[in-house]
Amino acid sequence: MKRCGLVIRVSTDRQARNKEGSLKNQLQRLGKHIEYKNVVCGENWTESGKYILKGVSGKDSFRSPEFARLFSDIQLGKVNTVICTALDRICRSVKDFLNFFEILNKYDVEFVCLKQNYDTTSSQGKLFITIMMALAEFEREQTSERNKEATLARAERGLWNGGHLLGYDLDPVRKGSLIINEREKYIVQFAFKKYLECGSLLATVRTMNNHGYRTKSYTSRRDKVHPPRNFVRSSLKHILMNYAYIGKKEINKKKKYLEQDKLKKHEQYRIVPAVWDPIIDEETFVKVQHLLKENNATKHNVAKKIRHTYILNSGLLGCDKCGHEMEGTCGTSRTGDTYYYYRCKNKDCRFKLPADQLERIVLELIQKIVVNEGTAEEIIKSANEHFIEELPQLKQQKKMLEKELVDVKNYADGIMKKWVTVTSEDSNSILREKLDELAKRRMQIEEGIRSLAMAIDEIKCDLLKKDEIVEALNNFLEVFHTSKPYQQKDLIRLVLQKVLISDEIIKIALYGKYPDAGLFNETVSAVCNEKKFAQTSTWLPRLDSNQRLDG
Numbered sequence: 001m002k003r004c005g006l007v008i009r010v011s012t013d014r015q016a017r018n019k020e021g022s023l024k025n026q027l028q029r030l031g032k033h034i035e036y037k038n039v040v041c042g043e044n045w046t047e048s049g050k051y052i053l054k055g056v057s058g059k060d061s062f063r064s065p066e067f068a069r070l071f072s073d074i075q076l077g078k079v080n081t082v083i084c085t086a087l088d089r090i091c092r093s094v095k096d097f098l099n100f101f102e103i104l105n106k107y108d109v110e111f112v113c114l115k116q117n118y119d120t121t122s123s124q125g126k127l128f129i130t131i132m133m134a135l136a137e138f139e140r141e142q143t144s145e146r147n148k149e150a151t152l153a154r155a156e157r158g159l160w161n162g163g164h165l166l167g168y169d170l171d172p173v174r175k176g177s178l179i180i181n182e183r184e185k186y187i188v189q190f191a192f193k194k195y196l197e198c199g200s201l202l203a204t205v206r207t208m209n210n211h212g213y214r215t216k217s218y219t220s221r222r223d224k225v226h227p228p229r230n231f232v233r234s235s236l237k238h239i240l241m242n243y244a245y246i247g248k249k250e251i252n253k254k255k256k257y258l259e260q261d262k263l264k265k266h267e268q269y270r271i272v273p274a275v276w277d278p279i280i281d282e283e284t285f286v287k288v289q290h291l292l293k294e295n296n297a298t299k300h301n302v303a304k305k306i307r308h309t310y311i312l313n314s315g316l317l318g319c320d321k322c323g324h325e326m327e328g329t330c331g332t333s334r335t336g337d338t339y340y341y342y343r344c345k346n347k348d349c350r351f352k353l354p355a356d357q358l359e360r361i362v363l364e365l366i367q368k369i370v371v372n373e374g375t376a377e378e379i380i381k382s383a384n385e386h387f388i389e390e391l392p393q394l395k396q397q398k399k400m401l402e403k404e405l406v407d408v409k410n411y412a413d414g415i416m417k418k419w420v421t422v423t424s425e426d427s428n429s430i431l432r433e434k435l436d437e438l439a440k441r442r443m444q445i446e447e448g449i450r451s452l453a454m455a456i457d458e459i460k461c462d463l464l465k466k467d468e469i470v471e472a473l474n475n476f477l478e479v480f481h482t483s484k485p486y487q488q489k490d491l492i493r494l495v496l497q498k499v500l501i502s503d504e505i506i507k508i509a510l511y512g513k514y515p516d517a518g519l520f521n522e523t524v525s526a527v528c529n530e531k532k533f534a535q536t537s538t539w540l541p542r543l544d545s546n547q548r549l550d551g
Contacts, residue, residue: 002037002045002110005070005079006030009053009061009089016054017223023052026085033083033114048079058092062100074107086115094134152266155251158274164226165244166216167279178244178276185279187213191239192284199291205231240292243271246285247278308340311359311489312499319344319351320502328355342501353501362499365508367477391456398452405445412438 008026015022027050037045051066061067073079082104084090091097104111151161159176167188168178190213195204214228215235229235243250249272250256256269310328317326324346331339343352415431415438480491498509 002043002081003048003077003079004030004034004045004081004083004112005049005051005073006047007051007053007066007070007082007084007089009056009058011055011057013055023054026089027052029085029114030083033112045081049073058088059096061091062093062096071103074103074109079109080107081110081112083112084114087113088139092139152251155249156272158249158272160244160249160274160276164216164218165242166239167245168276171276174275176275180277180279184216188239188245188279191236192245192280192288195236195240196284196287196291199295201233201236205233205236208236237292240288243285244274244276245278245280246282247274247276248272249274308355309489310340310342310355311492312342312355312362313489316493316496316499317342317358318498318500319346319349320500320505320507321351322346322349324349326351326501351502358501358506361506362496362508363477363480365506366495394452394456398449398456401445401449401452405442405449408438408442408445412442 006027008023008030010016010022031047034045034047037043049070051070053061053064053066056064056066070079070082074082087097090100101111103109154161154176157176160170160178161176164170165178167181167184169181171177171179187208190211191204191208194207195201198204198207209230213231215231217226217228219225239245250269251272252267252269255263255267258269260268308328308330312326313328315325318324319326322344324344326342326344329341329343331341333339340355341352342355342358344350412435415434418431480488483491496508498507500507500509
């Protein structure tokens, strides 16, 4: 008995919505064929299931849910014969069609096509199938190219190529144009106005949702209803960056950030006038784009006045009293004055210091290395001592390996001399094994010597030079004082690794290889609360260390 699975497909939603269209015609023809086999031929054919692909492209049919259901029924034995009206109803890809036939052959499933008659058991039949599917694939690719060209040509003329946009409705009279939706228009205008006021996407989203504004509701071509939803960051940003609201059309938007000179002319990104009226004036749109760009670059809301930039935040500052991290915060006095300070995160400690004074002291300590030659020399000398301490041991190891290498070579030469006088095969075999062992050992020793030599050269190169260190710190300070606050926060991390602070002492750790290198103490006057502080610098400004102040 033939348990038949009927596969029918149309490529577009318009075809799928037509109740008297292609889907019904295909199903009717397949039903007539089963009836013919039963009545005229006297065979036993029965319909086991319909697999209807509505609005599915031929390049995607093999990965559709309906085909997954078909393959599942084949595995379960519910279907042993697949019927379709034409090969291109299955798919329009040679690769997918050959994979489809592999599955049919694996489960001994027959395949019947009403339009093309062939025998898949012969090599000629498989060749015919391959050629037919190649033609179907070629036809699909040609159709795709024509659609792309038509879409590009419409875009060049400023026409709308589909989709739904808040603030506009599709013009039922002029195809490819939009008409302003007066109710939604004010939502869009409010979004632009509010973002310019507060400079925050999230704040604008909250305000719009609190006002009851929602995204556009519409019904898709597949009759799927998209209800209005709350605004989120991405949906708001899509509105704020959409050139359609100023009556313009973007072409090749996906290639906007590519190098335009390397693209073909028709592939280059460009903006053309659209055929619909704008909702937002161009001056407002440009201001919004500038604000979005500035906020993204600075990681800060430039529409708001910066009260204080805590350059020691995010792990740079620690409390030396309890060992916890400190963070920047602020408070307001009874007179309305705002005070900025760093406070320990430990609730049992809550040690705090004025932010501006502490930051000034840290920069002064870095400056001291630049202006005080004695301080710089002392730190660099102490740090270099750690490098130099390693050299004798490494040189001794290298010398020992070089001696061992000479011994191995001499031993091998001795074996080679004995080989000349040996005549038995057993003795030759033993000598050969010895030579192989010596060769391996020689390679190991030579590799060790090379590694030690590289380590010695690296240490010699790593020896710090006062002029280079001072120049690097001097350049840092010069750039730091001329940078914007958000840039200073990033710059300080290039040289400063940790600051520990207590009632009486401040410890500064610049980047370097050894945490205990270059110690020096100095009393710092006129710091927080008029107390005396001793400062300790324990690092040189190097970028190759992951060690912290506590080791």
